[in-house]
Amino acid sequence: MDSKCALREETAQLVADYLDHCCRPEGSQERPPTSPAAATLRSVARELRRRYQDFFECAQNQLLHQAPEQVLSEVAELMSQGDCNWGRVAVLVVFAGALLEMEQPHKEVGARPLGGEVSRRLSEELCDYLVEKKGAWLQEHGGWTGFHHHFTQKQAPPQSDPSSTLCCIMAAAAGFGLVGLALLLAVR
Structure with a gap:
């Protein structure tokens, strides 16, 4: 198996998890x-969601009528404009999880399985972006093992400023009617 196929498989497993x-x-x-x-x-x-809870809640409320995979694609494209780092990768995956959660507002025990088709589409969009557009960077930085080591050796949130990454997400989301999100984090 070549390295790109191995990266795709590992990325798909991580994103699905x-x-x-x-x-x-x-x-x-x-x-x-x-x-x-x-x-x-x-x-x-958990740390990003805790630290930026207001942003994620606002995003979920504002994006209810948008196709989650389209929002994710737009956000990923905008985030591509800066240098790649593990913080940006983490925030993008966490944002995909938030998009999935907004599609499943009633997460009750015994309810039908959550997220099926939306989860599959988000997973495909995220894997395509990470492997096709950021695959060389991921491999150069140790793949997902490098991701693990980056965060566990630092024992802290991302070294890159998550606020600036979230600002990129907000800018992309603004095209979907989220102009007020910039004010939300600016007030903090």
Whole structure:
């Protein structure tokens, strides 16, 4: 298997793990992460979601009528304009999870499986972007093992400023009617 195929497979597994984690019914037992990188992503995501809770809640409320994979594609494209770093990668994956969650507002135990088709489309969009457009950067920085080491060795949130990455997301989201989001974080 060539390195691009291996990266796609590993990326698909990581993204699926995280999106499945995001759409599990409330009260259900959490499945163990599928890899050390998946565990790290969940940890980084918890911190980003906690730290920028207002942003994610506002985004969920404002984007209800947009196709999640289209929003993700636009955000990824805008984020491509700057240098790639692990912080940007993490924020993009976390944003995909937030988009999936907004599609599943009633996460109840015993409810039908959550996220099926939307999760698949978001996963495909995210994998395509990460492997096709950022694959060389990912491989150059150790792949998902590098992601895991970056965050676990630092024992801290991303070294890149997540606020600036979220500003990129807000700028992309503004095209979808989220002009007020810039004010939300500017006030903080």
